[in-house]
Amino acid sequence: MLPLKQLIISLSMVHGFFNTANGFLLLTLSFLVFASGNATAQHKKNREQQKLERKLQRFKLQEKAMADTSFAFYIRRIKAPYVTSSNNSYGILKVGSDQVFMDQIDWVAENSKRVTIHDIGKPTNYRFLKDGDHSHQVLFETKVKGETFQFKVQNSLEQGGQLVITNAKGRSVVYDGKLKL
Structure with missing residues (x-):
């Protein structure tokens, strides 16, 4: 045919x-x-x-x-900086396409499936913000694709403090409350 x-x-x-x-x-x-x-x-x-x-x-x-933006971390600020004396302060951390909301009061993470953020116990440098005391530090960590990153909040961002993000290999990025991506 x-x-x-x-x-x-x-x-x-x-x-x-x-x-x-x-x-x-x-x-x-x-x-x-x-x-x-x-x-x-x-x-x-x-x-x-x-x-x-x-x-x-x-x-x-x-x-x-x-x-x-250093090892795929995207940091954005909503409502207020990461650490303030306000009870309605939230931060949002984007890791790739995942995003995690962090509550300033108890660090409860409304996290996605692939990214977890948790308070690593009660480290000695943890002091909760109260009575106008802005000299505290908060340390917590997250695991992204098997690699652990530690987050340290130094002082209050309202008072010129910084959010320092460091991974296990020593790479770090500083968020000063002004960075907008």
């Missing part, structure tokens, strides 16, 4: 002997079939290529963001 395209060409050539006008018509039709098939295939190929290019561009942007 001949394929459809070959059949159309064959018919147009045979028919052309008997009726030149109809032969040209069928020949033109066969070329249109070929052209439309090739155009559709090329369009599909172009769409796939554009998808791949967009995906690659997203990866490049993600890599740049990770390089710019």
